[in-house]
Amino acid sequence: MNTLKAQTPILPWWTAGIILGLVQILAVSLVKPLEVSSIFVVVEGKILSTIAPEYAENHPVMNNEEYEYSGYNLWFNIGILLGACIAASNLKSWKIQSTTLWWSRNHHAPAMLRIIVSFCGGFLLLLGASIAYGGLTEHFASGLAQLSLSAVVFTIAMLGTGLLFAYYIYPTTPDELKGGV
Amino acid sequence: MDNPIVGLIMGSIFGACIVLAGFADPDKIIGSLRLKDFHVLRTMIVFIVVGMLGTWALEQIGTANLNIKPAMILAVLIGGVIFGAGFGLSGYFPGTALAGAASGRIDALATILGMFLGSHAYFLLYPSLIMPVENIAYFGKVTLPQVTNITRTFLVISVFAISSLALFLTIPRRGGKNKKSNKVGDLKMDEVLSDPISPIPIPRTKEMGFYLKTDCFEAAQVFCGWKNVFFLILVLCLIVLQTIFWIASDRYIQINKNNNPERAVVFSRNTDSSKQAAIPDQQGTNLSSPANTEYQAREIWYREIMGIDITISFELIETIMNIVSILLVSISVVYTLTLYFAMAASFIGKLGGLGHISSAFFLSLVVLILLIPWQIFFGSTISGSIYTLDELEGWFIYNNSDILNTSLIYLRFTGYWALIVILLVSSHFYSRRWTKSIRLRYQQIL
Numbered sequence: 001m002n003t004l005k006a007q008t009p010i011l012p013w014w015t016a017g018i019i020l021g022l023v024q025i026l027a028v029s030l031v032k033p034l035e036v037s038s039i040f041v042v043v044e045g046k047i048l049s050t051i052a053p054e055y056a057e058n059h060p061v062m063n064n065e066e067y068e069y070s071g072y073n074l075w076f077n078i079g080i081l082l083g084a085c086i087a088a089s090n091l092k093s094w095k096i097q098s099t100t101l102w103w104s105r106n107h108h109a110p111a112m113l114r115i116i117v118s119f120c121g122g123f124l125l126l127l128g129a130s131i132a133y134g135g136l137t138e139h140f141a142s143g144l145a146q147l148s149l150s151a152v153v154f155t156i157a158m159l160g161t162g163l164l165f166a167y168y169i170y171p172t173t174p175d176e177l178k179g180g181v
Numbered sequence: 182m183d184n185p186i187v188g189l190i191m192g193s194i195f196g197a198c199i200v201l202a203g204f205a206d207p208d209k210i211i212g213s214l215r216l217k218d219f220h221v222l223r224t225m226i227v228f229i230v231v232g233m234l235g236t237w238a239l240e241q242i243g244t245a246n247l248n249i250k251p252a253m254i255l256a257v258l259i260g261g262v263i264f265g266a267g268f269g270l271s272g273y274f275p276g277t278a279l280a281g282a283a284s285g286r287i288d289a290l291a292t293i294l295g296m297f298l299g300s301h302a303y304f305l306l307y308p309s310l311i312m313p314v315e316n317i318a319y320f321g322k323v324t325l326p327q328v329t330n331i332t333r334t335f336l337v338i339s340v341f342a343i344s345s346l347a348l349f350l351t352i353p354r355r356g357g358k359n360k361k362s363n364k365v366g367d368l369k370m371d372e373v374l375s376d377p378i379s380p381i382p383i384p385r386t387k388e389m390g391f392y393l394k395t396d397c398f399e400a401a402q403v404f405c406g407w408k409n410v411f412f413l414i415l416v417l418c419l420i421v422l423q424t425i426f427w428i429a430s431d432r433y434i435q436i437n438k439n440n441n442p443e444r445a446v447v448f449s450r451n452t453d454s455s456k457q458a459a460i461p462d463q464q465g466t467n468l469s470s471p472a473n474t475e476y477q478a479r480e481i482w483y484r485e486i487m488g489i490d491i492t493i494s495f496e497l498i499e500t501i502m503n504i505v506s507i508l509l510v511s512i513s514v515v516y517t518l519t520l521y522f523a524m525a526a527s528f529i530g531k532l533g534g535l536g537h538i539s540s541a542f543f544l545s546l547v548v549l550i551l552l553i554p555w556q557i558f559f560g561s562t563i564s565g566s567i568y569t570l571d572e573l574e575g576w577f578i579y580n581n582s583d584i585l586n587t588s589l590i591y592l593r594f595t596g597y598w599a600l601i602v603i604l605l606v607s608s609h610f611y612s613r614r615w616t617k618s619i620r621l622r623y624q625q626i627l
Contacts, residue, residue: 009203013220014348016202017227023195024228025235030187032248033236034195037275037296044300061307075185077279079192080199084280087200098287100272102211111287118288121271122278122295123302124263129275130303131311132260134250136274139257140225142248145232147325147336149252157261158268165269166214173217 010091024145031072033142036080037135039073040126105174117169128158196280205280207272207288214269223348230344237337242588254318256311267299334427342420349606397530398623404523405616411516412609418505418512419602422567425502426594429573499570506554506567513552517545520612527619534618537611544608551601566597 009016027034049056088094098111107113129135132154134143140158143151202224203209212218239245250257268274273281273292281289303311326333520542527538556564556572564572573594 009201009206009209009220011198011201011203013202013223014227016198017224018231019198020195020202020224020228021231021235023191023198024232025239027191028232028236028245028247029239030246031191032246033232034191035248036279040275040296041300041303044297044304048301048304059304059308060312061304071185072188075188076192076195079189079194080196080276080279081192081283082189083193083196083198084200084205084283085196086193087197088205088284091200093200094285096285096287100206100211100288101208102215102272115288115291118271118273118291119295119298121267121269121273122292123299124267124270124295125273125275125278125292126267126296126299127302128260128262128264128267128299130260130300131314132257132264133253135264136268137276138250139261141229141232143250144229145236146247146249147233147333148249149320149323149325149328150250150254150257152325153252153254153257154261154264157258158265161262161265162214162268163216163265165266166211166272167269169270170211170215173215 020141024141028145033138033146034076035073035134035138035142036077037126037129037138039077041130042073101174102170106170106172195276196283199277199280200284204277205284205286205289207277207281207286210268210274210277211272214272219351226344226348230341233337234341237333238591240333241591249322249324251322252320253315254320256315256317259314271295338427352610395623397526397532398619400526401523401530401532401619404519404526405612408516408519408523408609408612411512411519412605414508414512415516415605416602418509419598419605421501421505422509423595423598425498425505426568426573426598429498429570502570506569509552509567510549513545513549517542517549520545520608523612523615527615532619533622534615537615537618541608541611541615544604544611548601548604548608551597551604564593566601568594 011019024034045056045061048059085094099114103109103114103117125135129138132139133150134154136158139148139151139154144155199205203220204224209218209221213221236245236247240247264274271278271288271292273289275296278289278292278296282293320328324333325331325336329336520538524535524538524542526532527535550565552566554565554567554569556562557569
């Protein structure tokens with residue numbers, strides 16, 4: 001049985017922000033700004049190319065050279081998995097969990113429903129990121145750091161919709177979080 | 182450096198930071214979207230600002246590898262809305278979903294599987310629905326400086342200043358219920374005298390201790406008010422000092438790009454032609470010639486903003502610099518002394534928060550030491566953050582030759598300044614915590 005409780009991050013907000021910013025600077029100086037979601041499109045494209053090569057050959061996006069290269073990006077995402085796993089293990093916070101405090105306090109529904117909702121959320125995440133040519137890391141983090149115009153538009157749209165959806169889906173604040181964590 | 186090993190290492194660091202920062206927990210993200218928990222938002226703001234500053238600095242040096250996304254306004258808008266819906270629904274974004282899945286979260290794993298399906302849907306919908314939208318309101322890979330004609334430097338500094346102020350003003354304050362209440366000490370309110378004049382019931386036992394505490398608290402109140410004033414003055418002076426550097430450096434670096442030789446100003450008041458022989462303008466005119474000396478002596482900064490010519494004379498800059506430098510040294514001395522006396526009052530009156538005010542005092546002392554222009558006394562062996570215009574001129578004339586020296590210039594005039602600002606803000610942060618501690622203790626006295 002999962003014991004849900006409010007968790008306090010190990011790093012304070014300013015320390016975490018500075019460290020993440022330094023990672024961004026390192027990425028910009030060595031390779032390119034951080035990006036995460038593009039590899040999903042690349043991997044999916046390669047899967048489709050293997051399963052349906054004729055379809056992939058005539059597709060306008062799959063032939064785009066930006067969606068063909070997968071070296072650095074792929075290993076970057078694998079690195080995220082590796083680094084997160086090591087960090088969670090060292091912090092003794094690695095635990096099988098299927099739901100969240102916000103979900104369980106608002107919906108009193110089985111964890112399976114949370115998993116289905118997360119699946120739908122992931123579907124919308126990558127569909128939106130692909131249409132916008134980048135997700136939160138590409139636009140909000142890296143794009144704003146480069147002062148790109150698309151990042152401003154994306155941020156406004158993303159935050160506005162995100163706030164509305166979160167307010168609609170999770171209207172009640174859990175008691176454990178009312179004091180602030 | 183575009184190779185898998187670098188990607189793996191960078192990704193590992195990024196993934197670990199996501200977990201340590203608490204981003205892998207969807208409760209934190211949903212709490213941020215519900216505007217109940219601002220940890221994620223604060224962290225992201227600092228992340229973006231630090232990344233922005235670093236990217237800008239790397240761009241100045243010429244080693245930035247940028248990747249501007251195309252501004253397909255309608256497509257980005259639609260994509261942002263759909264992304265936001267998924268964000269609000271799941272409480273994850275792609276990076277945190279990966280980190281969450283690696284931390285054992287099954288809902289994060291489901292999110293990742295959904296993401297693959299989403300990319301599949303993108304491929305299916307692209308030819309008929311998405312491709313036509315991409316060409317509507319398409320502006321190419323443009324940045325805000327290109328669109329607004331405001332320099333990147335100005336935008337970066339503005340965003341940094343506004344974000345820093347917003348974060349500083351909304352620093353989370355720990356509630357009383359999470360903090361253990363401090364015991365008052367040896368004061369006991371076991372007997373109360375009725376005094377028709379005083380509204381405060383005065384305890385009979387250890388009255389002198391009580392008076393000492395309240396007197397020290399009154400003194401501490403005065404120090405609290407003045408340290409805030411001094412801090413504000415110091416911050417304003419530091420901002421002015423740094424602005425002068427950017428005005429001078431910007432003008433100087435662009436010296437060879439100026440199309441108007443009459444306005445091509447050399448940053449120098451020295452009319453000695455031998456010192457300025459190395460700086461011709463675009464048309465080959467030697468600016469150290471006597472015909473241009475007059476302009477050199479008068480103008481330091483010229484720019485046309487929205488059709489208005491703005492010119493700042495050299496003498497004005499020099500005067501402002503002298504005033505600011507004197508203010509910085511003197512006010513920082515007074516600020517340090519104020520914190521010292523506040524520490525003394527806190528110690529004598531047992532007002533609490535001694536650790537905080539000690540830290541604040543120590544940091545202010547370090548700021549004072551780093552501010553003083555030691556180079557005036559000891560030459561170039563050791564230098565303080567405060568610089569003179571001659572020193573700035575010397576750096577740009579003799580050291581502006583390659584990337585390393587350019588980096589040293591910015592390290593000396595901006596990096597050093599940033600260190601001072603960080604220490605000063607930290608000192609003020611500790612002094613605010615001390616203020617809260619003594620107020621809490623004083624309420625318990627009453």
